[in-house]
Amino acid sequence: MYGRFKQITSMKKNLCENNYCPPGKIIWDTWFLKTNKVCHAFYLQSKNKDAYQEFKLAHISIGHAISSDGLKNWKELAPALLPSWRDTWDNLSLWSGSVIEKGGLNYLFYTGRSKNSGRRWVRKIGLATSQDLMSWRRHEGNPILEVDGRYYDVNNRRNALGNTGSWRDPFVFEHPTNGKYYMTITARTNKSRAIYNGCVGIAESEDLIHWNVLPPIFAPGLYDEIEMTQIVFYDNKFYLFFSTHDRDYEPVFARKTGAVTGLHCYVADDLFGEYKPVNGNGIVYSDGHAIYSMRILKDGNGFIGIGWNYKNKKGKFVGGLTNTVKVTIKGYKITIK
Secondary structure (H helix, E strand, O other): OOOOOOOEOOOOOOHHHOOEOOOOOEEEEEEEEEEOOEEEEEEEEEOOHHHHHOOOOOOOEEEEEEEOOOOOOOEEOOOOEOOOOOOOOOOOEEEEEEEEEEOOEEEEEEEEEOOOOOOOOOOEEEEEEEOOOOOOEEOOOOOOEOOOOOOEOOOOOOOOOOOOOOEEEEEEEEOOOOOOEEEEEEEEEOOOOOOOOEEEEEEEEOOOOOOEEEEEEEOOOOEOOOEEEEEEEEOOEEEEEEEEOHHHEOHHHHHHHOOOEEEEEEEEOOOOOOOEEHHHOOEEEOEOOOOEEEEEEEEOOEEEEEEEOOEOOOOOEOOOEOOOEEEEEEOOEEEEO
């Protein structure tokens, strides 16, 4: 359990061409929780750029910052969660997740990896809880979810595109009508070839502790990786957002639609599909180097998007929280300004 730490205010604005970047660190994949007039940002962070770029991934923790002025200025807090110091499944690095509140308790779901040389690419999903969003305790039953071979690929070796297996980026939300909780997961289907088998896995729970893994809700055979998923329920439709890179498009599909690095979205009338592409090709935001893994947040009667700065105009890795953009959702059309 982590106690309270002294709050640190970042004084470096526009560092790394970003809205927010903690001094001496880089940050990337981010998720949020709004409470009253405060927005909490959780993100992956490291002191070493090579930790992200080269996937050495040593000591990647989950950072924490808050904003009380509409996501314009941020105050850095103590890390929400660090890699475990014990000989456990999450003692090498922590990867992306999500946070949700239920009954006065906050649940932080995250991805973890082990230092064990034979299992470094094995990803599992864990849980930490907090009453105040500051002090987090790991769930005693961790990990709460491992890849299920009935529906998903358990192979963690690199494929022909250089990507490894997937079981990560849990996004948890409450269903708008049936009262159950669902978790979308970056995964690979076990019923197709070793490449372009990226899918959106899903698990179901009634208490956020015990989970039942179900077949994927989206497995188009068009992308090698479908990461940082998010479900937005709006106007009686389920909008499935995710990020991917242009290199991860299936070649025929890439020639047909144009391959981009950025935010994508498919929409369905039911959580379990059938999902159809918005904007005709599924592309919502095509400049993923400027804003990658964008999250969609409710803002009054509309939506805003915020993510992290991937690369600058010279192609160098940046890593830092971006400014917000306006997101307009109308049926099968989504625009971002």
